[in-house]
Amino acid sequence: MNIVEKILDTLTGYERVTLQETERMLVLDEGRFAAILGAGRHRVKVKDSLREVHTIDQLRFVSPYDRALFRQRPDLAQAHLLEVRTGPEELVLVTRDGRPLEVRMPDSRVVYWKDAGEWAFETFQLSEGLQVPGALLSRLTAAGVTAGLTQVTVAEGHIGLLSVDGKPSGQLQPGVHGFWKAGRALSLKQVDLRMRTHEVLGQEILTKDRVTLRVNLTAQFRVVDAEVAVTKVKDFEEALHKALQLAFRKTLGALTLDRLLAEKVTVDAEAAEKVRAEMSGLGLEVGEIALKDVILPGEMRDILNKVVTAEKEAEANVIRRREETNATRALLNTAKVMAENPVMLRLKELEALEKVAGKVERLTVHNGTKGLLSDLVSLKE
Structure with missing residues (x-):
C-alpha cells in the first residue's frame, strides 16, 4: 500500500485488510450485514463496523449472527453458506469431496462453508426403517463415521431377534448389521439354531x-x-428341563426297578411324544430322548450284586450238572459196546498197553512173546 492510499484511507475512515485463501470475513456496517469477504486485500470501514474472521478449514460457520444472516440477507448467506436441516424423522448423510463426513441426527441444524469443498447431502427417512444398507455401512465404517450408528454382529448358526423401543422389529441373519441410532432403543437377542443336547441330571425317582x-x-x-421360543416363555431351555422332569418322573415312577433297568436304553414313547408336542408349541424340535444313567443307592447296589452273583452261580451249576450227565451217558454207551463186542474190548486194552509202553523204558511180558502173539492171533480170529 502506497502513501497516497494510506492517507486517503485515513481521511475517509477506512483501512486495508488481507485475507488468506482459507479465511473469510463477515462485515457489519452500522449494525447491518454488509458483506462476506474472501481471500485478498479489502478496504473496510473502521468506524461503526464489526468484523468476524472465520477459517473455512473448520468447515462449519459458527457465529452469533448465524440465523439473523439467513433472515436478513438470504442472498449473502446462500452465496457463501450451506444450511442443512433435518426433520423429526430424518437423517442426513453429509459427504465432502466424495467422502462421508458425518451423519446429522433428527431435528438438527448445521451451516457449512460452501467454499470448504464439494458438498453432497443424502436424506434417509426413519419411517422407512432403521437398518443401514450393507454397502453404505461398509463405506461409513471405512471412513470412521460411526457416531450415528449402532453395529451388531450375529454369529454363525444363530439368528438375531431385533427389538426397537421394546417392540419386536424383525430377524437378522448371521453377519454384521448397522442401524441408525436416531434416539431409538435397540436391543438384539441371539438364538442358537443348531442341534444341542440338554441333560437333566440327578433326577430323584421313587x-x-x-x-x-x-x-x-x-x-x-x-x-x-x-x-x-423367545416370546412365549422366559427361558425355553428351562421349560424343556421342567417338561422332561415332570413327564419322566410320572412315567418312571410307574415302573418297577427290574423293568426300569431292563428298559434303560429306550424310555417310554408316550412320555417322549408328550414332551415333543409340548415343546413344538414353544418353537422347539425335540429329537431323541433317553435315560443316560440310573444311579442306585449303595445298599441297593450291594443287594443287586449279590442277586446277580447268585443267578450266575446257579447257571454255572446247571451247566456243570448237564456236562457231568452227558459224560456219564457217554461212558455207559461205551461200556455197552465193549460188553457186546470182545474184540473192541481187546483193542482198547492194546491201546492202553501202547500208551503205557510209550511212557516206560522196559516192558516185561510174563507169558512170553509166543503167548503175546497167540493172543494177537486169537484177537484176529
Whole structure:
C-alpha cells in the first residue's frame, strides 16, 4: 500500500485488510450485514463496523449472527453458506469431496462453508426403517463415521431377534448389521439354531416297588421358531428341563426297578411324544430322548450284586450238572459196546498197553512173546 492510499484511507475512515485463501470475513456496517469477504486485500470501514474472521478449514460457520444472516440477507448467506436441516424423522448423510463426513441426527441444524469443498447431502427417512444398507455401512465404517450408528454382529448358526423401543422389529441373519441410532432403543437377542443336547441330571425317582434312585436324562433339541421360543416363555431351555422332569418322573415312577433297568436304553414313547408336542408349541424340535444313567443307592447296589452273583452261580451249576450227565451217558454207551463186542474190548486194552509202553523204558511180558502173539492171533480170529 502506497502513501497516497494510506492517507486517503485515513481521511475517509477506512483501512486495508488481507485475507488468506482459507479465511473469510463477515462485515457489519452500522449494525447491518454488509458483506462476506474472501481471500485478498479489502478496504473496510473502521468506524461503526464489526468484523468476524472465520477459517473455512473448520468447515462449519459458527457465529452469533448465524440465523439473523439467513433472515436478513438470504442472498449473502446462500452465496457463501450451506444450511442443512433435518426433520423429526430424518437423517442426513453429509459427504465432502466424495467422502462421508458425518451423519446429522433428527431435528438438527448445521451451516457449512460452501467454499470448504464439494458438498453432497443424502436424506434417509426413519419411517422407512432403521437398518443401514450393507454397502453404505461398509463405506461409513471405512471412513470412521460411526457416531450415528449402532453395529451388531450375529454369529454363525444363530439368528438375531431385533427389538426397537421394546417392540419386536424383525430377524437378522448371521453377519454384521448397522442401524441408525436416531434416539431409538435397540436391543438384539441371539438364538442358537443348531442341534444341542440338554441333560437333566440327578433326577430323584421313587419306583413302583418303592426303590429310590437317581436318573440322568438326555434330550436332543433345536430351535425352529426363534421368535416363538423367545416370546412365549422366559427361558425355553428351562421349560424343556421342567417338561422332561415332570413327564419322566410320572412315567418312571410307574415302573418297577427290574423293568426300569431292563428298559434303560429306550424310555417310554408316550412320555417322549408328550414332551415333543409340548415343546413344538414353544418353537422347539425335540429329537431323541433317553435315560443316560440310573444311579442306585449303595445298599441297593450291594443287594443287586449279590442277586446277580447268585443267578450266575446257579447257571454255572446247571451247566456243570448237564456236562457231568452227558459224560456219564457217554461212558455207559461205551461200556455197552465193549460188553457186546470182545474184540473192541481187546483193542482198547492194546491201546492202553501202547500208551503205557510209550511212557516206560522196559516192558516185561510174563507169558512170553509166543503167548503175546497167540493172543494177537486169537484177537484176529
